[in-house]
Amino acid sequence: MNALPAGSNRSQSTLAAVVLAALAVLALAVAPVGLAGAQPAGATPVNACTTIDTPGRYVLTENVTGDVADEDEACIEVTSGNVTLDGAGHSVTGTGTGHGVEVDGAQTPVTNVTVERLHANEWTVGVFLLGVDESTVRDVIANGTISGVSLAQSGESRVIDTTAYNNSIGIAVGGMSHNNTVRNAVAVQNKWGIHFERESGNNTVRNSVARNNSNWDYYGMRNRGPNTVSNLELSTATLSFTAQNVAxxxxxxxxxxxxxxxxxxxxxxxxxxxxxxxxxxxxxxxxxxxxxxxxxxxxxxxxxxxxxxxxxxxxxxxxxxxxxxxxxxxxxxxxxxANVTASDSPSVQRTMTTVPGSAATSTATPATTDATAATSVGSNATGVAAGANGSTAADESTERPGAEPGTAASDGSEADTAAPETGDAGGLLSSTVGWAKVIFAAAALVALVLLGTVVVIRRRRGRNRGF
Structure with missing residues (x-):
C-alpha cells in the first residue's frame, strides 16, 4: 500500500469537518423552506370540532360544521390559557344549538386567549368567553345566533373589529363582567345591538356602530355600576354617554x-x-x-x-x-x-375570504337602507336564528317597551370579551423570513460546491496542507 503524503490524514479530517459543517448549514437552511406557505411555524391545524387544552397557536384549515345537541356544549372549546385560535377566514357553522367557539375558564382560570378571523353562524352563541380574563375576540363575524359574541364572568378583555348581524343579541356582556372594551364593533339588524346585563359595569364601548336593531341599539339593565360609551353611531345621532341601566x-x-x-x-x-x-x-x-x-x-x-x-x-x-x-x-x-332622515348605513362585513398562507381578507357589503331606521319595540329582526324547536329565537312579539330579553342566554352565559391586540405584521415577517431562508439555502449550496472544487484543485496540485 502506498503511503499517504505527510499531513494528508490531518487535511482529510479537516476537509470532512468542513464538509459536514457546510452540509449542516445547508440542512438548517433548507428544512424549514418546505413549510413556507403552509401553516405558521408551530401552528396546529384544526379541521373539525375539537377541544384545545394546550397552549399554542391553532389555525383552521377549512370550514368547520358541527351538530351540537346540547345548547351549553361547544364545537370548538378552549380550556387552556395562552392560546390563539386563528380562523384564517374560515367559518364555524352549527344547526342552531350550542356554542360555535367557547373559551371556558369556569373551572380553571383562563387568560390570554385570542379568537380571530372567523365567521360563526347558526349557534346559540357564536363566540363565547366564560370566566376568561385578558383575552381578545378580533375580526369575527357572527350571524344567525341568539347571541353573536358573548362574555360572562370575564374581565380585562376586548371585542375588536367584530360584526354581529341578524342575531337576537349582537354583542352581549353579562354575568358579572367588568373592565372589558368593545371597540370598532358593528351591531346591525339584530333585535338588541350591544347589550350589558347582570352586574356588568365599568365596561367601555368606543368608536362603534349600533343601528337598524329592531328593539334597542344599546341596552343596559340590572347593573349596579355604569358603563361608558364614546362615539356610538346610531342612524339618527352619534352618542357618547355614561349610563347605568339605560337603553x-x-x-x-x-x-x-x-x-x-x-x-x-x-x-x-x-x-x-x-x-x-x-x-x-x-x-x-x-x-x-x-x-x-x-x-x-x-x-x-x-x-x-x-x-x-x-x-x-x-x-x-x-x-x-x-x-x-x-x-x-x-x-x-x-x-x-320634524322630518328626520336616517344617515346612510356603513358597509357591513358579512363574509370572509380565505387566502392560504396569508391573512384572511374581509368582504364588505352595503347594509340595507336606513329608511326605516328603527322599528317599534316587539317587532322581530330579520334573519334571527331559529331555536332547536324551530321557533324564532327570543320571540318578543308581545313585549312591552323595555322588557328584558328573556331568551338572550341562560344565566351567566351572556359574555363578550377578548385578548391582547396584534397586527398582521406576522404574515409579512413570515414571508420575508421565508425568502431569506431560500436565499440562505442557495448560498450554502453554492459555497459547498465551491469548497469541493477548491479541494479537488488543491489535491491535484499536491497542496493539501491547511485543510
Whole structure:
C-alpha cells in the first residue's frame, strides 16, 4: 500500500469537518423552506370540532360544521390559557344549538386567549368567553345566533373589529363582567345591538356602530355600576354617554317641535331599564348651524333639559334621571313637525375570504337602507336564528317597551370579551423570513460546491496542507 503524503490524514479530517459543517448549514437552511406557505411555524391545524387544552397557536384549515345537541356544549372549546385560535377566514357553522367557539375558564382560570378571523353562524352563541380574563375576540363575524359574541364572568378583555348581524343579541356582556372594551364593533339588524346585563359595569364601548336593531341599539339593565360609551353611531345621532341601566335607539318620528325651535335632525330615545337608572349624555347637534341645546320630550311634550350645554357641534346633559326622546334643537325657529332622515348605513362585513398562507381578507357589503331606521319595540329582526324547536329565537312579539330579553342566554352565559391586540405584521415577517431562508439555502449550496472544487484543485496540485 502506498503511503499517504505527510499531513494528508490531518487535511482529510479537516476537509470532512468542513464538509459536514457546510452540509449542516445547508440542512438548517433548507428544512424549514418546505413549510413556507403552509401553516405558521408551530401552528396546529384544526379541521373539525375539537377541544384545545394546550397552549399554542391553532389555525383552521377549512370550514368547520358541527351538530351540537346540547345548547351549553361547544364545537370548538378552549380550556387552556395562552392560546390563539386563528380562523384564517374560515367559518364555524352549527344547526342552531350550542356554542360555535367557547373559551371556558369556569373551572380553571383562563387568560390570554385570542379568537380571530372567523365567521360563526347558526349557534346559540357564536363566540363565547366564560370566566376568561385578558383575552381578545378580533375580526369575527357572527350571524344567525341568539347571541353573536358573548362574555360572562370575564374581565380585562376586548371585542375588536367584530360584526354581529341578524342575531337576537349582537354583542352581549353579562354575568358579572367588568373592565372589558368593545371597540370598532358593528351591531346591525339584530333585535338588541350591544347589550350589558347582570352586574356588568365599568365596561367601555368606543368608536362603534349600533343601528337598524329592531328593539334597542344599546341596552343596559340590572347593573349596579355604569358603563361608558364614546362615539356610538346610531342612524339618527352619534352618542357618547355614561349610563347605568339605560337603553337607546334611533328615532325618526319625534313629536312636533315647540315654537321657537327648529329641527336639526338629531334624535334618540332613552329608556330607563330594570334597576336604578342614571345618564350623562352628549350627542351630535345635527350640524344644523346656529345655537342649539338639548331638549327632552315625554308623552309628546318637549322641555329644555335643565343645565344642558352646547359645545363645538354637540349638546350635553349631565346626571339625567328623566328619560324619553332627546333631541338637539335650534334655539330659534317655528317649531312644528320634524322630518328626520336616517344617515346612510356603513358597509357591513358579512363574509370572509380565505387566502392560504396569508391573512384572511374581509368582504364588505352595503347594509340595507336606513329608511326605516328603527322599528317599534316587539317587532322581530330579520334573519334571527331559529331555536332547536324551530321557533324564532327570543320571540318578543308581545313585549312591552323595555322588557328584558328573556331568551338572550341562560344565566351567566351572556359574555363578550377578548385578548391582547396584534397586527398582521406576522404574515409579512413570515414571508420575508421565508425568502431569506431560500436565499440562505442557495448560498450554502453554492459555497459547498465551491469548497469541493477548491479541494479537488488543491489535491491535484499536491497542496493539501491547511485543510
Amino acid at each position: 337607546f335607539r334611533s328615532i325618526t318620528d319625534p313629536p312636533a317641535l315647540p315654537a321657537g325651535t327648529a329641527n336639526r335632525g338629531a334624535y334618540v330615545e332613552a329608556f330607563a331599564a330594570a334597576g336604578d337608572s342614571s345618564l350623562s349624555l352628549t350627542m351630535d347637534d345635527g350640524a344644523g348651524g346656529g345655537a342649539a341645546t338639548l331638549w327632552r320630550a315625554s308623552q309628546g311634550s318637549w322641555s329644555r333639559v335643565p343645565g344642558a350645554t352646547s359645545d363645538g357641534g354637540t349638546v350635553s346633559g349631565a346626571n339625567l334621571t328623566a328619560f324619553g326622546v332627546f333631541g338637539a334643537l335650534s334655539d330659534s325657529g317655528n317649531g312644528g313637525p
